[in-house]
Amino acid sequence: EVNTAQESSMAVPEFLSKAELLKQGAEARVYRAQFLGKPTIVKERFPKRYRHPVLDEKLTHRRTVQEVRSILRCRRAGISAPVIYFVDYNSHCIFLEEIVGSSTVRDHIASTQWSESCKEQKLEQLAEHVGQILAKMHDEDVIHGDLTTSNMLLRRGPKDVASDIVLIDFGLSYISALPEDKGVDLYVLEKAFLSTHPNTEELFEKLLKSYAASSRKSSAVIKKLDEVRLRGRKRSMVG
Amino acid sequence: MHLTQELELFPDHCVTQMLFKEVKNAAELRQSAVEGKLNGALINPTMLVCDFQVLVAANKAVHLQKTGKMKTRSLYSEIIFNLSPTNNISEAFKRFGISDGDDAVMVVLVHNKDESQPLSDIAAKVDGLQVPVEDMSSLSDTAKIKKLYKVTPQEEKCGTLLDAVVCRMATKDVM
Numbered sequence: 001e002v003n004t005a006q007e008s009s010m011a012v013p014e015f016l017s018k019a020e021l022l023k024q025g026a027e028a029r030v031y032r033a034q035f036l037g038k039p040t041i042v043k044e045r046f047p048k049r050y051r052h053p054v055l056d057e058k059l060t061h062r063r064t065v066q067e068v069r070s071i072l073r074c075r076r077a078g079i080s081a082p083v084i085y086f087v088d089y090n091s092h093c094i095f096l097e098e099i100v101g102s103s104t105v106r107d108h109i110a111s112t113q114w115s116e117s118c119k120e121q122k123l124e125q126l127a128e129h130v131g132q133i134l135a136k137m138h139d140e141d142v143i144h145g146d147l148t149t150s151n152m153l154l155r156r157g158p159k160d161v162a163s164d165i166v167l168i169d170f171g172l173s174y175i176s177a178l179p180e181d182k183g184v185d186l187y188v189l190e191k192a193f194l195s196t197h198p199n200t201e202e203l204f205e206k207l208l209k210s211y212a213a214s215s216r217k218s219s220a221v222i223k224k225l226d227e228v229r230l231r232g233r234k235r236s237m238v239g
Numbered sequence: 240m241h242l243t244q245e246l247e248l249f250p251d252h253c254v255t256q257m258l259f260k261e262v263k264n265a266a267e268l269r270q271s272a273v274e275g276k277l278n279g280a281l282i283n284p285t286m287l288v289c290d291f292q293v294l295v296a297a298n299k300a301v302h303l304q305k306t307g308k309m310k311t312r313s314l315y316s317e318i319i320f321n322l323s324p325t326n327n328i329s330e331a332f333k334r335f336g337i338s339d340g341d342d343a344v345m346v347v348l349v350h351n352k353d354e355s356q357p358l359s360d361i362a363a364k365v366d367g368l369q370v371p372v373e374d375m376s377s378l379s380d381t382a383k384i385k386k387l388y389k390v391t392p393q394e395e396k397c398g399t400l401l402d403a404v405v406c407r408m409a410t411k412d413v414m
């Protein structure tokens with residue numbers, strides 16, 4: 001029994017050693033592989049050596065569980081997020097549907113900015129769409145925790161159908177009904193958005209307008225966002 | 240007719256699915272499984288959307304067996320348990336296992352790559368007509384599946400019924 005348990009705990013690491021590493025982050029590695037015959041993304045949280053092992057194990061487990069719960073909660077509410085195929089709580093790996101042929105909203109905005117005519121209109125539509133999705137997510141009390149345009153994928157649908165936005169990387173997510181938490185979530189996005197995409201202040205305002213119009217509880221959230229912005233500015237003035 | 244898929248995480252292991260219709264001896268088959276004389280999971284195909292659903296359940300069962308964390312007594316009962324969205328074992332068997340009067344049965348086996356004997360052994364025990372595994376979609380009771388897995392109408396807008404079902408199965412331990 002003990003032997004098989006040890007042997008088995010090697011199954012996932014051995015599998016990953018042959019998978020394609022997509023990203024090495026500070027908290028997790030992201031791989032691409034074939035799993036049960038399907039293109040799959042595997043997210044592996046690894047131990048942090050500077051943390052106490054018992055505490056580290058607890059935190060890592062909790063993050064894995066939170067990620068899984070947030071994804072399911074979003075999907076139930078009709079917000080696209082990758083399907084979860086399998087979770088290994090020993091090696092802290094989540095096996096997710098690969099959104100094949102997708103591009104990040106970040107790359108999409110960047111390439112649209114450089115290109116064609118009627119780009120303003122296209123970007124505005126996209127920003128409005130993102131605003132609606134985030135409003136829906138916050139109405140479900142899901143706080144993403146790391147909103148960036150890299151954590152939104154565009155699933156390429158059949159032509160003429162509005163391409164679907166898929167939210168990914170719920171590694172820092174949690175459940176909260178507090179307007180403050182939602183305001184901070186938007187503030188994180190604002191910071192990331194404006195620094196990744198220069199000269200998009202107006203575009204981001206469109207996103208927020210659409211958020212405010214779609215969310216049932218937006219006024220308290222926007223008020224908190226304004227407060228957080230002010231705090232951020234004061235802090236940067238003090239140095 | 241049957242469908243065999245290797246488990247990438249456990250490369251020695253294969254999962255084979257065999258679908259039978261017009262089955263006359265469901266009660267006898269169920270009895271043999273209970274007594275441990277039949278090494279396979281006997282599943283009610285009306286609760287299945289697609290073969291991928293079975294693969295997800297089988298992969299998880301092998302994983303839990305290897306890590307000593309199964310909730311039931313055997314690999315095959317674990318596969319049936321893993322199909323269920325809840326942690327109630329007897330409910331899982333009632334919904335996803337076969338009942339004595341059933342006339343359609345999905346047989347699921349986990350075996351070594353180069354083992355094919357168990358397949359013909361089991362096929363010989365079933366008094367029924369083997370049909371292609373893909374026929375299972377025509378047997379699915381989607382209304383019942385949606386109700387049991389509590390699939391919301393919004394959820395079906397952002398994915399398929401299979402997506403919803405697989406997500407529930409994969410995450411039920413922490414819900």
Ligand SMILES: Nc1ncnc2c1ncn2[C@@H]1O[C@H](COP(=O)(O)O)[C@@H](O)[C@H]1O
Nearest residue numbers: 022023030041082096097098099168169
């Ligand atoms: N489910 C997915 N489908 C396709 N690509 C993904 C998926 N998850 C992550 N990626 C890619 O992997 C990168 C890192 O993932 P993450 O650490 O989750 O942000 C992303 O920027 C995407 O390009």
